[in-house]
Amino acid sequence: MSTTNLPDALPAPNSDFYMIADCLSDKELEKLAEVREFAEKKANPLVNEYWAKDAFPFELLPSFKELNIAGAGYTGYGCAGGGTLFAGFLAMELARVDCSIATFFGVHSGLAMGSIFLCGSEEQKEHWLPQMARLEKIGSFGLTEPLIGSGASGGLLTTAKREGDHWILNGEKKWIGNATWGDVTIIWARDLEDNQVKGFIVENNTPGFRAEKIENKMALRITQNAHIIMENCVVSEANRLQEDSSFRDTARVLRMTRSFVAWEAVGCMMGAYENALRYAQTRMQFGKPIAKFQLVQDLLVKMLGNITASQTMCVRLSQIQDAGKLKDEHASLAKAFCTVKMRECVGWAREVLGANGILLDYNIGRFVADSEAIYSYEGTREMNTLIVGKAITGFGAFV
Amino acid sequence: MSTTNLPDALPAPNSDFYMIADCLSDKELEKLAEVREFAEKKANPLVNEYWAKDAFPFELLPSFKELNIAGAGYTGYGCAGGGTLFAGFLAMELARVDCSIATFFGVHSGLAMGSIFLCGSEEQKEHWLPQMARLEKIGSFGLTEPLIGSGASGGLLTTAKREGDHWILNGEKKWIGNATWGDVTIIWARDLEDNQVKGFIVENNTPGFRAEKIENKMALRITQNAHIIMENCVVSEANRLQEDSSFRDTARVLRMTRSFVAWEAVGCMMGAYENALRYAQTRMQFGKPIAKFQLVQDLLVKMLGNITASQTMCVRLSQIQDAGKLKDEHASLAKAFCTVKMRECVGWAREVLGANGILLDYNIGRFVADSEAIYSYEGTREMNTLIVGKAITGFGAFV
Amino acid sequence: MSTTNLPDALPAPNSDFYMIADCLSDKELEKLAEVREFAEKKANPLVNEYWAKDAFPFELLPSFKELNIAGAGYTGYGCAGGGTLFAGFLAMELARVDCSIATFFGVHSGLAMGSIFLCGSEEQKEHWLPQMARLEKIGSFGLTEPLIGSGASGGLLTTAKREGDHWILNGEKKWIGNATWGDVTIIWARDLEDNQVKGFIVENNTPGFRAEKIENKMALRITQNAHIIMENCVVSEANRLQEDSSFRDTARVLRMTRSFVAWEAVGCMMGAYENALRYAQTRMQFGKPIAKFQLVQDLLVKMLGNITASQTMCVRLSQIQDAGKLKDEHASLAKAFCTVKMRECVGWAREVLGANGILLDYNIGRFVADSEAIYSYEGTREMNTLIVGKAITGFGAFV
């Protein structure tokens, strides 16, 4: 939908209603402006087409590399640096145009690089992070299994068996973003000896490692997810994440990346809202723009309420994180709350567009579909609810 | 998802919790059993594949014809007959397996045949209804325009100009189901002379009539919708719907078919619910089926509440209709209420499945996506709300 | 609020939108008209005043007796008879004007008389039911305890110890409606010998039986609830409900009365809706009645949707019940669903009235407050959800 010919008098859609951008430095804002330019000018014209054909727009990668944003939130090792607040804004900014591209970035920079940054040895960081920061190597994160969701990593069925300087991995991973075409995957597996979960940096071309594309998705169709099968896949001890000791490490990674997913949910809402508002300002019914109807304003204002509340919640979450006070339950609450609000919000946006809302061309239907994936990945609402529930009541209710 | 190996002890999913089927006669129940057999055995194995490729499964038509259900609710002219309660159950039963197929049927039997049945002359009924009842001619319904929704037919831009024994039609219609491949379309146009809306039976191969496939839908992808362009399309006066006098006639048709859409919404919920329940009974987490978790039971029971309330509402609606007491506002309330509940319900079903819910193979994602189309077609929630609102308050609030 | 001067042209508020009254016989409708007359003319002028002062309007009892409706749904023994559908309409009709009065009736006729009707011996029925039907004796129902909700009667702490021809009751009951001023209470207690729950007909003036008024309620303030304390309260074996064998009997009673609570919830919605609609038709803002605003119509139509769906659900529920097919889970679903919808509905009604909604005089605030009690009594939403959940999944998730 063309947005260029709005009457001058009409306010341009602005989804930063409470000026949260003021919380960032000028330098960070400059970088975000670059990212927005990339997203709107380069990505936006391609995403509906690629979504329709269930494929990743590799032609975007060169421009993406130039953004130099991989490793945002991590200091050193060639990473983009900055705090998690800045990294959160990046996730939001990308998701505002396309949730799949934000997911590609979240998996690579958040989950894969984050695992190495948080759990890797100095040597591992020095080896992997710089080339991943330059997008020369694209990373994936293999935690979820066909029978075990990401929230329940205690029960992993994938096994690791030490044999001298090597480990033999066996098992399956499901929903592994980027892994059909990326280079390296962090695989979490249960050590048969001590029953602890350990992380491994596995190159995707390792013999015994097979990543099959998951077909027939109705959400995040640009993100390519793999079903990974490992049959006696041999990894050297040097590729075991050295700081990793147990399940706690996956929790450290997820705690951080769940915050980013909350930010993605915010971006998803913003994209849907801006498109819906623009549509409402120009679509006529009964001789006036539908934005002039109370029922339509009701939807738009409820959207903006959800967005603004979620934004301020994420800002505060990242501030806590940057202050070193983040706990699992903080991230889980934001992930659960913001994705619930996102689901409401994209539904209202779709409703504003009436039947046109189901055409990809109007830039709403994609957000509606994609939101379903964001709603469930990195911990379902139920799992995140129970994580918070345990923290506040003192009682676990998982089983 | 295989459903064949459920433990014997587990109750089979049953979405007729309040035994509404008891309201039908044995003969009607027999026919419904045939329809269920067709839907489950013939349609179900094909729909995900066709949905994914955005195409209509023509191979189903021969079996569909054998069902002899077109024209249900209309007496005579080779129609399937029965009351609207029975016709409602048919819509529900089809939608329970696939909303697109229910829509194909609703457009053909409800909207197209219904227009002829309600607004046609005796001669028109005798000519068209028998062959349509036999599915030899497939019908469409052209009311909605690119700039005018189905709820606002007062402002139609498509024009009809009488010239002797003929009419010249000009204008565009959007979202016209079945019209890319069907045979005949009821076109509603404004008579340039008296400014009244009139209906025309237009054969799709008429010169000046062009039906282009609408691409890039993210919902009801099996239903083929056309963007119709009429440029000096000539139709004989004999093909003008003779009983039609004005906008009131489209309202009569929509009043009837909006009831069927409410029934479709019920079927959509039932399909999603049964699949979600079956999944929950067998999917394990933390060593037990997730159906044993309170949070999952909460979702399932809320679904069943929405379904049961909507079912009983539709039963009563059809009883009113069969008693000749149906008014626009009755149908509008059911359409608005049941589609709102449907949207909630399919969302909960998707949630039960976690990430698997976004794979078409699990038979939930399709319902989620399709529900968005049902939510908006034949009058948005807003339009139906205002129709009821006027009836109960005595004040119109449309503009 | 005066409702007498509505413009002639405005539709009168009608909360039977789908004409469910057509499901009753003429004789039943006549009785209902009497009840409405009583409720509107006699009860309505008193209820706000009594609610404010937390007292029961005993002056209404003579007129109430003349209605001859106690024991509706039970045949014989001087009971009002009729089916449960009719009895449901009675509950709805009373609650439409005042939920406390409906509760007084529900406790006496449904719970107390129902316990004797379902679990009493022939002799007990003949002794008690006729005088209770004539309201000469007012009954209560003592199941809930301070530490045990009505949904969890398996764990009752009140004990019964057999000594010869007598039983010694000890324990406490909470929330016992009518018991501060009524005559007789059905007490459910655990037999110390066989650990089974048994029912006893206890006259309230029995030594050792003390019923203290529960103060400081913010809901159903007209209903007088007692905290009952039994200290060595002696009851003869002849007053033990003879057909009662175990917990199953309380379930039989609750199954029936939960249906009535669903009907009460419907009535509560209807009362709030009619008052809100009337207000909206006459309250002016910006120079027009607020009923003309889309945002107000939205609230009114959502209310009517909830009401109509709940009504049709209850009609069907009672039809199932009258057909002898009612199971616990059917009643639980209606209780949970209708009370959830009621809570939404009364909130919207209050919203229509703006600040005036918090004044008792406008006949909305009382419904809002009272709905909170109805929402939780005779089984919370959670308990009823788990009862349905077990039935549909095959898995109990109570603990």
Place this chain on the structure above:
Amino acid sequence: MSTTNLPDALPAPNSDFYMIADCLSDKELEKLAEVREFAEKKANPLVNEYWAKDAFPFELLPSFKELNIAGAGYTGYGCAGGGTLFAGFLAMELARVDCSIATFFGVHSGLAMGSIFLCGSEEQKEHWLPQMARLEKIGSFGLTEPLIGSGASGGLLTTAKREGDHWILNGEKKWIGNATWGDVTIIWARDLEDNQVKGFIVENNTPGFRAEKIENKMALRITQNAHIIMENCVVSEANRLQEDSSFRDTARVLRMTRSFVAWEAVGCMMGAYENALRYAQTRMQFGKPIAKFQLVQDLLVKMLGNITASQTMCVRLSQIQDAGKLKDEHASLAKAFCTVKMRECVGWAREVLGANGILLDYNIGRFVADSEAIYSYEGTREMNTLIVGKAITGFGAFV
């Protein structure tokens, strides 16, 4: 309910989950600790009793005076000073224990003192603010009328007629908090000459000024609201707010105080949540604390999500305000969003308590009832929605 005997191991209820208190200075935190001490130790033991009897606890005023918090957010004139962020926390802290007391404070310090601070002359400020800051004079705010809500002050019916150095006021005001017992009321009236709204500082003992107590409230029963009748009430020109020129000034006041209402809504949620959590941790069912049930954790976590999102939204709102960037639409969005979330939240809290939730003694029912007043005062959800709607769409939809 006693909260003193919680097991040591259980986490204490903490409704500042994201540590928003860290945004304040140490000095501000000290003052807040004093306020909490007052609220919990002095106010809490009295509020249920006073709520029940619909009266204001004047015995609290001496301790309240010692807090020295009146005029928070205003600099000079003996006011408590600090920013609006601090003032917002004060509102939250008071409402956390009792919404009526927070309202008493909001009317006096926010609306009445705020009107003088924002619209008064230097002389007026010097005369009134110091004694009001010391609570020697208690203020009220008279904008709302029986027929005109606070959101629609353009249509005021109260008139002011200039006669030499005096003004003659005539008209009625409704819902005027504190005015039955306070000293001075800011009256907004339409100047008969220029048709502009002007503000007047009216002492409540002025002849022709009558403040009648509004009876029969079911919410905020501790707050005493007056129905004010002015019959030829004479006020000197010196008591006209000198900076006031028109309706814009009431908007300036409301913009500020609507922010405080959003903060009150947050406090209301926090109070309900903490009580519900404490209850859930200790109330046993089926042999375990109900906090251990998934369905209860679900309610608690949804509450905490609403609270945390609303808190962070209000923090950001106040930051905008302190930065001088606040517009009407910012305050309106927070008022609408936070009060909607509050209503959900207190309902969930009540639900956690089952039937006990309707007893004032359990400290939940009062929050449920009071929330209804907060939801509607200082602009209904509808009015605030339309204020935001106009700002974002560019189209007014008020009429």
